[in-house]
Amino acid sequence: ASRADGIAPGDHVLHDHGWREYATLPAGRVTKVDAQAAPLSTYLGVLGMPGLTAYAGLVRVAAFKPGDAVFVSGAAGAVGSEVGQIAKLKGASRVIGSAGSDEKVQLLLDEYGFDAAFNYKKGPVREQLKEAAPDGIDVYFDNVGGDHLEAAIGAMNLHGRIAVCGMISQYNATEPTPAPRNLSQIIAKRFRMEGLLVADHQDLQPQFVEEVSAWVRSGELKYRETVVEGVENTLDAFLGMLRGENVGKMIVTLGE
């Protein structure tokens, strides 16, 4: 129900009250979305928060410019798959991705148009990255941290940029994790490394939606979703996402 201006019963809205079937909120705390303009789930994925994270991280934080060679980890996920494709569409010289299965690697190459991709579980990231990016990288979009970050520092060209979006390999660590052992290369290579929080970049939302929704409509930017049915399965879906059971955005529907 709603008596607020601009929000009518039957409208679809986004809210930030977490995983639930029912929520009561002031109208100012919801964002109306248009179910006719795009499938509802895309407002949580390719055209939603993960999409803006990819866009802002690449365009603003990593200061991407055409001709850059871009490496992205977690590349078959919601954020990563969008980073690689936006980089390609904006004129990257080479886009390299890493993911945790051969099927995901094939998807990066066949469907998302990455120039090179590798399965990080199959060998040292440093060696696989060196092979995939023989001329080095100018941008690293980090979703993973750990040995991925260390390998990216090793492959970084002069004046490169690292946008640190996530460090999923360290989220469940029970011991302190080692810092990248080669961080001192930041001096000789003069690269810049900056953390990224999507909430700081809401001002890019209109620009992001305009540019990316056009690519989604034209089919130039592709996306996948992994859909789990039933709010009671949310925790399993979340843990599955941490284990890499998702391709693209992990979506939970409320079910019947």
Ligand SMILES: NC(=O)c1ccc[n+]([C@@H]2O[C@H](COP(=O)([O-])OP(=O)(O)OC[C@H]3O[C@@H](n4cnc5c(N)ncnc54)[C@H](OP(=O)(O)O)[C@@H]3O)[C@@H](O)[C@H]2O)c1
């Ligand atoms: N800073 C921000 O504002 C912001 C906003 C949104 C998301 N994020 C971060 O961005 C990253 C991606 O988020 P997302 O929502 O798009 O998730 P996602 O990439 O769709 O799903 C997470 C993926 O991480 C990979 N993964 C799990 N453990 C790993 C490990 N030990 N090493 C390497 N990869 C591992 C899995 O894929 P594999 O099969 O490839 O292992 C899994 O599918 C996360 O780190 C998240 O925390 C940050």
